[in-house]
Amino acid sequence: MVNITFQKSACPGGECIGTVPAGSTILQAAIAAGVHLQSACGGKGTCGKCRVILPPEYRSEPLPEEKKFLSDEQIRNGIVLACKRHVQEDMAITLIQQKDVYDRKTQLEKADRRHALSPYVHKYDVNVSTPTITDQRSDWERLMAELPESHSIFRFNRRVAAKLPGILRGVSSHVTAVTAGDEILAVETGDTRDRFYGLAIDIGTTTIVVYLMNLNDGKVVARGALTNPQQGAGADVLSRIAYTADHPGGLSQLQSLVVEGLNHIISDLCREKEINSEQIYQAVVVGNTTMSHLFLGIDPTYLATAPFIPGFRQTVSLKASELGLNILGDGIVTILPIVAGYVGSDTIGVMLSGQIDTLKGIHLLLDIGTNGEMVLVGKGRILTCSTAAGPTFEGAGVKYGMRAADGAIERVRISDDVELGVIGKETEKVRGICGSGLIEAVSEMFRVGIITSEGRMITAESDIAKLSPALQERIIADTGGREFVLAWKDQTVSGENVTITQKDIRGLQLAKGAILAGIRVLMAHLEVSPEDIEMIHLAGAFGNYISRESALGIGLLPQVPLAKIQSIGNAAGNGAQMALLSTIEMAKANQYALVTEHIELSADKLFQDEFLEALALG
């Protein structure tokens, strides 16, 4: 076995080491270490994305695949493809642009999509003719006459027309017209084409993320995030829906909260980058179905009860001023379409980001949070379903559970004793355990025999006796039953032991059982089996940080080879970016929403059976 060390920043929990048999690839070591490397082809050497930097002493001639994807300069700098380089001894690998997984992803994908940069919004540099006594056309008409003929029938915009007479008689009649479809969004003095911005927004139940994009080059200018200010009305969507039903004015209150939160981020980003918020012309928004309803102020009541019917599903475009979003008042806010009550535009974003139209074979896309949304693509069909995974994966409802923040256990290895990876500084004391840590812990406990496949912590003395003394010591009895100590009290901030309880395990079983059963139902509908799956794509922060081995270890995913599992980053937000930057991607979003076959699991006979079966670990 060799130990491959990846630079620490890639792994918020500390030093990331992948321990693999000598002769493994660097990609395999990265997967073992839980380090996210782009690998669209799954290690076949055909996508050229899994780039890393070799230490100088190990550099050698480039391989044929590397010559194909890398420039001479990149090769001189020691860049190689991780899937093609085999490791025989310990070494330290440097990652490329690994600091911010979001930025990196966007940077990488920018190259792919540069040729397709075609935002819905346009800027036209025009010289409007001067009126005369014999040319009695109005100011609006003379402006229209200078715009491209293919767009000549624009709708009237009162706010633009109101100021147009003054603008045209200002310094010069050289102006920039901002258009979107058949609308004129603004007319600006002079040539302002270099200031051309948009937003991609991901409204999560927990976190809202805003990407400020330059529409001229498709790059992310800046990124900002905030805890969703609706949190006070409850952590999950059902609590938020109940809040709107129980509080008069609650719906508009929750709407205001999210808009204010977004405005706060926008204001920060604009100040930081010295951008005029009036020169942000479009925002493309994704979120789950409830978040879309709350953002638009649409009654979400009937999402909470069967048959879980949304108020709307189609793509919605509105003026920013109607929602109070602080970009150009006439700017367009586009909310991507919804598939069903629990499969929202965030899942459409995942489909875009996963470029499902280019995939060959059977692919599974998973976005796991409080809710798990699954997409199974193949045989010319797109199937979706969703299951309420409960808050377990986000660390809630777990005795020592917490969000993935400093002090959270997120890596667990069990051999003779327990080794922990804790988020934050190396000297950080333990505060609790986050979702991915819980999965690792249970996976490892199951692997070494502390938990049975039914999910019971072992109790028979004969079973316990098989464990190492250090592990035996960690099985303790508390008031609520048996617990397994991950961190002794001298290691923790609270001074209490941080443990995994039998109840925590049951919670995890229910959550992972629901996900796996949902996946199996989709597979049954498409008539495919695990070996047919080409790739499992894990979206979202959870997908970034979960250890693929552990996910397989507890049986959260169908049993596929490790190399067939990859993280696709914040796919929902990335999909919003793609739709913002390209009308083609926007059209795909609409198409996906139309053709997707949604399977409502509460109405699916198979689901109950699959769920009971899927509760078992492994």
Next chain:
Amino acid sequence: MVNITFQKSACPGGECIGTVPAGSTILQAAIAAGVHLQSACGGKGTCGKCRVILPPEYRSEPLPEEKKFLSDEQIRNGIVLACKRHVQEDMAITLIQQKDVYDRKTQLEKADRRHALSPYVHKYDVNVSTPTITDQRSDWERLMAELPESHSIFRFNRRVAAKLPGILRGVSSHVTAVTAGDEILAVETGDTRDRFYGLAIDIGTTTIVVYLMNLNDGKVVARGALTNPQQGAGADVLSRIAYTADHPGGLSQLQSLVVEGLNHIISDLCREKEINSEQIYQAVVVGNTTMSHLFLGIDPTYLATAPFIPGFRQTVSLKASELGLNILGDGIVTILPIVAGYVGSDTIGVMLSGQIDTLKGIHLLLDIGTNGEMVLVGKGRILTCSTAAGPTFEGAGVKYGMRAADGAIERVRISDDVELGVIGKETEKVRGICGSGLIEAVSEMFRVGIITSEGRMITAESDIAKLSPALQERIIADTGGREFVLAWKDQTVSGENVTITQKDIRGLQLAKGAILAGIRVLMAHLEVSPEDIEMIHLAGAFGNYISRESALGIGLLPQVPLAKIQSIGNAAGNGAQMALLSTIEMAKANQYALVTEHIELSADKLFQDEFLEALALG
């Protein structure tokens, strides 16, 4: 000569008597009396509109034309056609629905347009299906599915969608959808098709008028008017434009004023008729170009100076909420199109009301106020121009001038002495002289030789000596020059003589000269002469009250027979009603705006010459 008395209410100045040669028609007597009778055909007996009631003692067998247009019951009740009945002796004629000329006109035209009632707004009574676990369409989609297929692609409306889930799960899922084009304006609980209203609005510089219309039958439910609250910023459009330039925030202030004024009327009308203002779904607005700009808040600055370019000209449709008009927030406010800086949508309204597409031969339409707008229709063309008539016709800038209100002299007959008709009660004392009174006075003074055709009041003793002693006495000298006394001080409220001054006559000459010159320019462009004119249509209140004889007498109009002059009432407001009630009329409005040839008189070489020539009286 016989005296035909028309009922007093038709003539605000008191008893209306038409003195005509025995054997004249009642229509001729009505014209002589200044009483407005509908007469689309100009007295040929082919339109059947000039209906009056004969006194019982003069009733006889119906004429063939009367049998054609009148029911048996109408004939039994003494109704005859005024153009076909000749009078041999004095009698009193009763008018039909003469109380409110607006209501009457609308009533009469309703019959014409009933078959064409096709408002832009529709109401559909629909039963929306109940969702199930297997029918996962959103509430919006299930509603759409019930609407007529030809309208199936409606745009999303956030405000409607917001409440839709609750409405569909209320008492029943039986609802009424209100649509306009591709928009859903509202969804109402139950079948509300019987409550279906719209507004026709005429925003005048002086007066704003609102007609509340029932869109189910095309009838005027109620009418309200108010002095334009922008008056404080000046009486004419140039003052208002200057106000917006001189006062920061002045434009939005003037916009608010007119909207508040309209809301005041709407609120009164709705209260009076017990109508929910949310069930008013569209408003069609006409006004002069400046009024349209101020109503929409569009910078009017450049309307004030050559080349007088408007900010926009096309038909504009907006949400009521954007303007703050208190009808349904998603209701449509449509401003009819503009021809030029001084030929606005009110003139388009006049074209609609004059049904210019149905006219044969050459027709002149005139709308005279502070500004005079003229339309010459014929040879397949529509020509327009406008001239600043000044405030003379509205009684301003005249020494004893006043608006057409109680106490205003509005009829003047001069024989051996002066006979006056004063607006209001018979016992009313004189307060001043209104526009139509001024025209009558000058026309009569010219006819009897007190004024020369150059507009000079006679000064030579030999000329004065030819007048009756009573008239001689009325020619007095005041500080400003000679004056002619219309009302002696014992007849007036102020106790001062009310007179016509030389300056008043000069003002009237300039005003009428501009109008006549404009008409002549149009005629020259179309290459027609006065004898080619089939009919002169006088629009607006001025057109209602001006004596056609006097208008011809002073040479305000080309010399045509009296029968070829008719009043068409508040044609601008009536045109707004027509566009509200019929998408066909709305389409005509757009078409007229596109094809009309506007002649900007300040750029027209002919105008100067014609103007100098047109100053002469007679």
